[in-house]
Amino acid sequence: MVPIAGKQLVILVLWLALSTIVVIAFSWVVSSTKRPVPVGDVQPGGYRLRRLWGWFYGTLLVAAFAVTLWTVPYAWAQGSTGKPALVVHVYAHQFAFTMPKKLPSGTRIEFLVTSLDVNHDMGIYSPQGELLGQVQAMPDYTNVFFFTFPKPGRYVIRCLELCGAGHSYMFQPLQVYAPAPASTLGGRSA
Numbered sequence: 001m002v003p004i005a006g007k008q009l010v011i012l013v014l015w016l017a018l019s020t021i022v023v024i025a026f027s028w029v030v031s032s033t034k035r036p037v038p039v040g041d042v043q044p045g046g047y048r049l050r051r052l053w054g055w056f057y058g059t060l061l062v063a064a065f066a067v068t069l070w071t072v073p074y075a076w077a078q079g080s081t082g083k084p085a086l087v088v089h090v091y092a093h094q095f096a097f098t099m100p101k102k103l104p105s106g107t108r109i110e111f112l113v114t115s116l117d118v119n120h121d122m123g124i125y126s127p128q129g130e131l132l133g134q135v136q137a138m139p140d141y142t143n144v145f146f147f148t149f150p151k152p153g154r155y156v157i158r159c160l161e162l163c164g165a166g167h168s169y170m171f172q173p174l175q176v177y178a179p180a181p182a183s184t185l186g187g188r189s190a
């Protein structure tokens, strides 16, 4: 089993903290509703709270959208229409990935991902076990996924969609090496 570390630990602690707040809030609501109160007494306050709530979440939604839109892994969102340095085909099938076993780091790679049988999912895990990116592998359809390996190391590709009895064994190591000079890469140059 991969130890929990880094960002995943932060997410786990955040999730636990938020869950605790939710449980406390619900407990408070349950205990505060034991005594009946006429609807007319609470309705105006309820509507006021609902309006504030709507504005709060509306603003939060628009802000989150504006901030994160630029980080989604699509070329149009990244403002990049340039060609990737390397195009890699990935064929998922029960229960393995047919794809290169070695790829360069620091190189913008265009993964063309499809499946030869059922739905799979290609998840890219760092040497530390962090999920860095994922894309569906679907039959009769090719998903385009741009990814740059941040540094050399032993990465792992795992299937992230239940695809049959061998799903949990559907993974493969991927050696990511420091790239050779661009002129000897052999792929299309950006």
Ligand code: CUA
Residues within 6 Å of the ligand: 092, 093, 094, 095, 119, 120, 121, 159, 160, 161, 162, 163, 164, 166, 167, 168, 170
């Ligand atoms: Cu392929 Cu799960």
